[in-house]
Amino acid sequence: MKKQTLYGRKSLKRIQDYPDILTVEETGELLGVSTKTVYKLIKEGEIKTKRVGRAFRIPKSNVTCYLGIECKLPEDR
Numbered sequence: 001m002k003k004q005t006l007y008g009r010k011s012l013k014r015i016q017d018y019p020d021i022l023t024v025e026e027t028g029e030l031l032g033v034s035t036k037t038v039y040k041l042i043k044e045g046e047i048k049t050k051r052v053g054r055a056f057r058i059p060k061s062n063v064t065c066y067l068g069i070e071c072k073l074p075e076d077r
Contacts, residue, residue, distance in 0.1 A: 015064065022058045030063060041066070 018030055027047070028038045041047045042056060047066050049056040065071040 015060070015069075018060055020060050022060055022063065024056055024058070027058050027063055031067075 013029075015030065018026060022030065024035050024038045024042075028035045031038070038047070042049050042058075047058060048062045049058050051057075061070070
């Protein structure tokens, strides 16, 4: 009998497997939350982003800082 996991195959990717700049969808996948929750975190200022046109781009370092894994953010200008 095959053992089932709580997570889908996509969610088993490691942080290192993601690109350095993430989309909202990739950030949601990495955190295990919906895109709606990611937008809420962005709006509340929990995760720092950059705008490219109308889209948000999120540096992976900002997500790891949010998670408390590694926090080496440059000072705001």
